Amino acid sequence: MKLEVVKADITKLAVDAIVNAANSSLMGGGGVDGAIHRAGGPAILEECKQIVARQGGCKTGEAVITTGGNLPAKFVIHTVGPVWNGKPKESELLANCYTHSLQLAVENKCKTVAFPNISTGVYRFPKDEAAVIAVKTVAAFLRNTNEIEKVIFACFDEENFHLIQRELDKVNSW
Ligand code: AR6
Numbered sequence: 001m002k003l004e005v006v007k008a009d010i011t012k013l014a015v016d017a018i019v020n021a022a023n024s025s026l027m028g029g030g031g032v033d034g035a036i037h038r039a040g041g042p043a044i045l046e047e048c049k050q051i052v053a054r055q056g057g058c059k060t061g062e063a064v065i066t067t068g069g070n071l072p073a074k075f076v077i078h079t080v081g082p083v084w085n086g087k088p089k090e091s092e093l094l095a096n097c098y099t100h101s102l103q104l105a106v107e108n109k110c111k112t113v114a115f116p117n118i119s120t121g122v123y124r125f126p127k128d129e130a131a132v133i134a135v136k137t138v139a140a141f142l143r144n145t146n147e148i149e150k151v152i153f154a155c156f157d158e159e160n161f162h163l164i165q166r167e168l169d170k171v172n173s174w
């Protein structure tokens with residue numbers, strides 16, 4: 001199965017790339033972003049600074065890639081989810097996070113990728129709707145490429161774990 005859900009700390013996963021739910025400054029923060037920078041060490045922030053110097057941060061829905069530093073993952077793909085305010089555009093931006101992250105993964109020859117539940121923490125996106133968008137978008141991407149072997153949804157909390165599981169059951173039963 002190409003799509004999997006686990007209840008895990010994403011910083012522990014030995015995959016080609018883990019995705020970070022960053023903010024547009026790329027300078028770190030709390031939540032999964034803080035955990036990734038803590039576990040990965042200063043090399044990640046150093047590369048983020050170079051990216052900021054080059055292109056001035058990362059817009060909502062876009063993604064950039066850095067080393068994984070001391071993480072078991074080779075790369076970190078930093079994407080910026082939307083802050084939830086209930087506008088339709090926010091769903092599109094969340095879908096863009098998944099698509100653009102996977103495009104970067106393919107460009108960097110990553111075969112295995114792990115995602116956190118982007119925007120469902122500090123950015124307050126409703127977990128139910130976010131799970132539908134996450135699974136639908138990733139499944140659609142994988143249908144159009146053979147470059148990626150596995151995508152893991154690394155859920156930190158029970159609620160996200162069950163919601164993603166529910167959505168995966170739908171796509172896996174096609
Ligand atoms: N592994 C996997 N998932 C995690 C981990 C972890 N170690 N830690 C937290 N989560 P959030 P956002 C889950 O708030 O909503 C940051 O300060 C968490 O349970 O990390 O996109 C950034 O710098 C939740 O389900 O990201 C931005 O400013 C999910 O990760 C802002 O927060 C996302 O929660 C981004 O907010």
